[in-house]
Amino acid sequence: MKAAIGIDLGGTQLRVARLDAQGQILDHRKTQTAARAGPAVVIDQICALVDELRAAALADTAAPTDDSAGIGVCVAGPVDPDAGVVLEGWTMAGWHNIPLRDLLAARTGLSVTLANDGNAAALGEWRFGSGQGCRHFVYVTVSTGIGGGVIVDGRLLLGHKGMAGEIGHMILDRNGPRCNCGATGCWEAFASGTALAQRATELQATAPDSHLHRLAQDRSLTAKDVVDAAHLGDALARRLVQEEGAWLGIGMTALLHLYSPERIVMGGGLSNALPLLLPEIEREIRNRAMPPFRDVPIVLAALGDNAGVIGAGALVFREE
C-alpha cells in the first residue's frame, strides 16, 4: 500500500502528514511556520518534517522500502499549479514566485503537486469529507478571511494560473468596506470572522448590559466571543450572529447561481456556529436564489483543521 505525504503550509502553522489512499492520517507532524525567516528556512522546515515522517514509516515496517507515492503541498495564497510556483505566500515574508514544487522534488526525490490551500481543502472534503458523492460542490471556509474551492463537473476548478474560485472576493457592495485584497465590498470584508468581530467591537458600546460590552473592557473581541455570547442568549450577540448569517446567505446565493453545486460545505472557525447561523443563511437563500437553486443543502465540513493536509495528500492520489 502506497502512502501520500500531505503538506499544509500556512502563515502560522506548518502541518505534514502521511495518508493512505482512503484519506486516513497514518502519522503527522506540525510546527510553527518560520514565517518571517524567508522561503529557504521554511523549505528546510518542510524537508525536516518530511524526512522525519519517512524515517518513522521505514522504522515501522518490516520491509526496508519507502512506500511514499508522492507529495502534495498546499499554501495559503495564490499558486500556479501548472508551473508549480507559489505566486504569493500570504503572511509569509519573501514568498514571491517561489518554484516550491521543483525545490521540494529535488530535495525529497519525490514527485510533488502544488495547490492553493482552499482548493486542497475542497478536494479533501470532496474525496473524504462532507462533499463525498457530489459531482458539483463548493467548499467555503470562514475564519480570519473567506476562502474555499469549487468542484464542478467532477473536477477541481482551477482557471488561468489556478486562480479561479476566489470566492471570498465576490463584490457584494461597490461602496462597502475595504477588503484585505485591495478591492471594496468583498464578501470577505462583510462576512469573515474578522468582520464579525469588528462589528461586535463597534456595537458593544451601544449595549452596556451585553456580555460583549463587559468582555470588551478587558480585551479585543473575537468572532468566537460573539458566538459564545449568542449561545448564552445575549441579545446583541444574537443580532450580530443573525446579521452574519444574512451575509453568509447572500454570498452563498451568489455561489449557487455561479457554480450550481449540489451542496455547499462550510468549514473554518466560524463553521462551529453553523447551527446558529443556518436559519438566517437559509432565509436569505430562500428569498434571493432563483427557484431551482433554493433547496441546495448547507452542510458542516467533516475534516476540520485537517482538510488542508488531507486534501494535499489527495492531490497525490489524483495524479496517479
Add this chain to the structure above:
Amino acid sequence: MKAAIGIDLGGTQLRVARLDAQGQILDHRKTQTAARAGPAVVIDQICALVDELRAAALADTAAPTDDSAGIGVCVAGPVDPDAGVVLEGWTMAGWHNIPLRDLLAARTGLSVTLANDGNAAALGEWRFGSGQGCRHFVYVTVSTGIGGGVIVDGRLLLGHKGMAGEIGHMILDRNGPRCNCGATGCWEAFASGTALAQRATELQATAPDSHLHRLAQDRSLTAKDVVDAAHLGDALARRLVQEEGAWLGIGMTALLHLYSPERIVMGGGLSNALPLLLPEIEREIRNRAMPPFRDVPIVLAALGDNAGVIGAGALVFREE
C-alpha cells in the same frame, strides 16, 4: 464532410442553420417564434425548418445521402443538458420540463444535444469567435438581461442540472433593485440594457437640454438611445454610459476572481458601445481586482447574433 444543424430557440426568434466543422454557416432559416402557442407548435416550427434545410442540402449535392452529423439546440432559459430537458422556456408559454432533446431526436432521426443559450453562445465564441485559443474564458452578453457562459479548464462549465454560470445573477448590492429573477441587486438589475434605459428615463427630466429629454417626450428611451446620444457628446448620456461602464467593470471584476479567465468576451446589443464603455470598465477592474487579475483583456464578441446558432452547432462536433 459532415454538417451540423444548429438551432437557437429564443422567445422572439427561432434560427436554424447548417454549419460545417469550422463553424461556417452553409445555409440558414429563421422565423418568428410562436411563443404563445405552446411547445407543440414551436416544435413543429423547428422541425419544418430543419426539414427545409436538409432537403435543400440534399438537392444541392450530387450524392443522395444526408450529411447531417446531428442537431445542437439552445434555448433561452434553464435547461438540464444531461436529461435533455428544457426546465423553463423564458418568454415562451407552456415551456415547463419539456424533453426537447428526445422529442426532436424522435422527429428528425438525428442525435440531439441541448444547451442553455448563454452556454451555447460561449461555446460558439470559444471555438470560432473571440475566445479562440483560450483554455479559460467568460462570455458575457448584455442586452435586455445579462447572460453568458464560462469556459474553464478547457471545458464548458455546467454544474448541477447545467445551471452554473448564471453570471447575470451575482448579487452586487443586497439592497439593490428587484431583479427579474426574483432576487434583489443582481448584476442584471444594475447593468443590463434595460437598467441603463431605466436610469436614462429617470434622469432625463433633470436635464432639459439633453437630447435624451427631447427623445423622451415622444417615446420610451432605449439603451441604444443613450449610446447614440453619448456618441453625439450629450452630457447626460455620457454620464449614464460612464455609470454603465462602472457597473460592468464591477461585475467583471467578480467574474475574474470567480473563474480566472484569460479573456472576457462581451456580446449582446450593448457590446456595440464597448469602445465607449471600456475606459470605465478597465478603471473599475484596475481599482478593484486583485493584482494578478488586472491585465485580463475585455474583448468584443465576433459572432454577433449568430453566436447562439453557431454554438449550438458546435455542440454537435463536441459530442463526436
